[in-house]
Amino acid sequence: MRSEDIAKLAGVSRSTVSRVINNYSNVPEETRAKVLKVIEQHQYEPNSFARALAGKKTDTIGLFAISMNEKENTTRIYQNNYFAPFVDAVVDTANARGCYVLIHTVYSPDDFLKVKQAFLQKRIDGGIIVGTQKDIDIVREMVGLDSPLVLIDYDISEIMSEHLDRNHLAVVNSKDYEGATEAIEYLIGLGHAEIGIICGRMNTYSGRERYMAYEDTLKRHGLPLNENFILQGDFLKETAYDEVKKLLASGGPLPTAFFSSNDDMAISAMEAFSEQNIAVPEEMSIAGFDDIQMASRIQPKLTTVRLPIYEMSKAAVEKVIELCDSQQPTFSTISFPARLIARDSCQPPKQ
Amino acid sequence: MRSEDIAKLAGVSRSTVSRVINNYSNVPEETRAKVLKVIEQHQYEPNSFARALAGKKTDTIGLFAISMNEKENTTRIYQNNYFAPFVDAVVDTANARGCYVLIHTVYSPDDFLKVKQAFLQKRIDGGIIVGTQKDIDIVREMVGLDSPLVLIDYDISEIMSEHLDRNHLAVVNSKDYEGATEAIEYLIGLGHAEIGIICGRMNTYSGRERYMAYEDTLKRHGLPLNENFILQGDFLKETAYDEVKKLLASGGPLPTAFFSSNDDMAISAMEAFSEQNIAVPEEMSIAGFDDIQMASRIQPKLTTVRLPIYEMSKAAVEKVIELCDSQQPTFSTISFPARLIARDSCQPPKQ
DNA sequence: CTGAAAGCGCTTACAG
DNA sequence: CTGAAAGCGCTTACAG
Numbered sequence: 001m002r003s004e005d006i007a008k009l010a011g012v013s014r015s016t017v018s019r020v021i022n023n024y025s026n027v028p029e030e031t032r033a034k035v036l037k038v039i040e041q042h043q044y045e046p047n048s049f050a051r052a053l054a055g056k057k058t059d060t061i062g063l064f065a066i067s068m069n070e071k072e073n074t075t076r077i078y079q080n081n082y083f084a085p086f087v088d089a090v091v092d093t094a095n096a097r098g099c100y101v102l103i104h105t106v107y108s109p110d111d112f113l114k115v116k117q118a119f120l121q122k123r124i125d126g127g128i129i130v131g132t133q134k135d136i137d138i139v140r141e142m143v144g145l146d147s148p149l150v151l152i153d154y155d156i157s158e159i160m161s162e163h164l165d166r167n168h169l170a171v172v173n174s175k176d177y178e179g180a181t182e183a184i185e186y187l188i189g190l191g192h193a194e195i196g197i198i199c200g201r202m203n204t205y206s207g208r209e210r211y212m213a214y215e216d217t218l219k220r221h222g223l224p225l226n227e228n229f230i231l232q233g234d235f236l237k238e239t240a241y242d243e244v245k246k247l248l249a250s251g252g253p254l255p256t257a258f259f260s261s262n263d264d265m266a267i268s269a270m271e272a273f274s275e276q277n278i279a280v281p282e283e284m285s286i287a288g289f290d291d292i293q294m295a296s297r298i299q300p301k302l303t304t305v306r307l308p309i310y311e312m313s314k315a316a317v318e319k320v321i322e323l324c325d326s327q328q329p330t331f332s333t334i335s336f337p338a339r340l341i342a343r344d345s346c347q348p349p350k351q
Numbered sequence: 352m353r354s355e356d357i358a359k360l361a362g363v364s365r366s367t368v369s370r371v372i373n374n375y376s377n378v379p380e381e382t383r384a385k386v387l388k389v390i391e392q393h394q395y396e397p398n399s400f401a402r403a404l405a406g407k408k409t410d411t412i413g414l415f416a417i418s419m420n421e422k423e424n425t426t427r428i429y430q431n432n433y434f435a436p437f438v439d440a441v442v443d444t445a446n447a448r449g450c451y452v453l454i455h456t457v458y459s460p461d462d463f464l465k466v467k468q469a470f471l472q473k474r475i476d477g478g479i480i481v482g483t484q485k486d487i488d489i490v491r492e493m494v495g496l497d498s499p500l501v502l503i504d505y506d507i508s509e510i511m512s513e514h515l516d517r518n519h520l521a522v523v524n525s526k527d528y529e530g531a532t533e534a535i536e537y538l539i540g541l542g543h544a545e546i547g548i549i550c551g552r553m554n555t556y557s558g559r560e561r562y563m564a565y566e567d568t569l570k571r572h573g574l575p576l577n578e579n580f581i582l583q584g585d586f587l588k589e590t591a592y593d594e595v596k597k598l599l600a601s602g603g604p605l606p607t608a609f610f611s612s613n614d615d616m617a618i619s620a621m622e623a624f625s626e627q628n629i630a631v632p633e634e635m636s637i638a639g640f641d642d643i644q645m646a647s648r649i650q651p652k653l654t655t656v657r658l659p660i661y662e663m664s665k666a667a668v669e670k671v672i673e674l675c676d677s678q679q680p681t682f683s684t685i686s687f688p689a690r691l692i693a694r695d696s697c698q699p700p701k702q
Numbered sequence: 703c704t705g706a707a708a709g710c711g712c713t714t715a716c717a718g
Numbered sequence: 719c720t721g722a723a724a725g726c727g728c729t730t731a732c733a734g
């Protein structure tokens with residue numbers, strides 16, 4: 001069934017059929033009704049490719065999740081507790097706005113070709129990239145494609161200094177620095193003076209921000225920065241588990257609290273401690289970041305920093321759509337607060 | 352940049368450009384190289400819509416997650432521990448096969464229009480539907496669209512009796528009945544005689560299968576079926592929590608073990624019990640179904656039935672692609688085993 | 703081996 | 719208000 005067929009059946013031309021489909025105002029109500037009736041009777045839907053070819057939008061946005069450093073065969077991306085809610089929220093919002101979403105994951109630099117193709121082949125009106133690593137070259141390349149693009153979680157100052165701030169681009173961030181600061185000050189307020197950190201991947205924006213907040217806050221409070229208490233994680237639970245075990249095995253002194261750069265690692269750390277009979281929170285306080293679903297379902301319930309993922313995703317979707325609609329290349333950026341959710345995994349240090 | 356431009360630059364016709372893009376054999380190596388060079392220089396990618404219009408495939412498959420009974424504003428679909436891994440695995444497999452995936456969620460019957468449109472508008476070559484409820488009318492309608500379609504988790508006998516088994520259709524299931532049977536027999540083997548169940552949504556195939564396994568197995572072993580121990584759940588954690596609390600509040604006798612139709616509910620039940628100081632597994636054994644990520648990270652680690660989601664998803668993707676490629680309408684079905692993973696949440700009943 | 707031409711199914715000036 | 723026509727960017731018989 002093509003518009004031609006509908007036209008014949010309704011006794012009009014394809015032009016008219018097209019006009020009613022596209023809601024042109026200059027179609028008499030009677031004609032419109034006649035055409036609409038035939039369309040409904042036959043469940044006609046215009047071929048989306050033909051429409052797109054003829055200049056309409058695709059009504060599809062791309063969602064690309066970058067997860068370069070994930071190890072093979074371990075947690076994949078949607079089981080990744082960080083990405084899953086973004087995917088969830090983006091699809092949700094986009095669907096509600098009548099957009100389809102094309103999803104692609106990127107595990108290696110080669111996979112990037114696919115996301116470039118999605119743009120170049122005109123499969124999508126615009127795209128959202130989440131989880132970009134610190135790699136201004138890739139960002140430059142993507143921005144160079146000159147399609148509406150929204151980056152979730154990327155260092156704005158880097159974009160500014162590279163003068164990438166005047167294309168069809170928007171950046172949506174969360175205030176990780178402030179959120180992490182709040183968590184650490186909470187720990188300090190509880191009386192902790194020896195605070196360790198499990199780092200995230202330092203080549204991501206959030207990984208660095210969360211770490212910097214840790215370092216700055218300790219310094220500001222005149223607290224020692226003990227190298228042994230700075231565990232090199234990568235956001236993955238296995239690594240955090242191993243690092244904690246290693247610290248424990250070393251037999252050296254322990255901090256009284258740990259701030260973990262994400263919940264997944266915080267929970268592994270809890271496991272590692274409890275296996276060594278170090279009670280959380282009695283003997284060791286742990287705070288996480290992200291507030292993943294599991295955080296409130298384990299024992300003790302995890303104190304963490306909540307990321308406003310839904311709001312961020314929604315903003316990202318609205319931004320791409322806005323960029324698709326507007327002619328003027330604009331650059332914009334928006335940052336959402338991340339706030340502490342105090343639960344049961346932290347308490348004052350033992351005397 | 353269009354094929355026309357490439358053609359000019361390479362000194363050939365569009366036809367030839369198209370031939371090299373589509374890997375026709377009758378292009379001399381020299382010509383091919385010349386064209387390829389220009390293509391690469393300009394990062395040219397053929398417009399996917401034009402290709403599709405001209406008869407090529409879209410190289411896109413649809414993934415539709417149906418979640419009709421989810422309550423508003425509560426767990427959305429990708430945070431849904433059942434769907435997330437399917438999405439993960441499907442995207443993964445499809446991407447690896449060079450396919451894009453178009454995702455859409457269905458929360459209400461109205462949303463179904465969108466999935467129909469995706470087919471009708473020819474946006475995708477074929478689709479995968481996961482989470483279809485027992486609604487043969489919708490299935491009939493989808494199958495009637497006459498596009499390659501794979502159903503994950505649907506009652507095959509229903510399809511057979513409706514004679515829907517000769518279209519571009521495939522069904523991918525897991526052996527929930529056998530898996531649930533294994534779990535219940537394990538409980539029985541441990542010595543439990545009073546076994547309760549937390550039901551899933553009975554309008555889904557897996558909800559019914561898991562329940563039937565429970566009923567049949569108890570009967571086969573001559574064990575009593577106590578109505579009070581049959582909790583009406585719907586796969587959602589909140590409902591399970593409430594139901595367990597209600598049972599506890601009733602003050603009536605308790606079973607010594609519960610089989611929960613999914614892990615999410617099993618974990619809620621554990622919470623509810625522990626809040627009433629009923630120790631799991633000492634005083635109450637609990638077995639779940641799905642083996643979600645959280646199952647092995649909570650205390651006690653949950654005994655559950657593992658669903659081979661990755662294999663199922665992979666089969667689904669391969670099946671749609673196969674259906675897209677083949678001319679003959681075929682019907683096929685494949686069923687994957689689900690097996691018990693015994694962990695720490697079950698033990699023999701207290702004397 | 704390769705180009706000219708028709709066709710895929712739409713949309714949108716253009717002309718009336 | 720509405721139809722004929724051009725055009726979107728490809729692919730693929732067809733003819734040579």
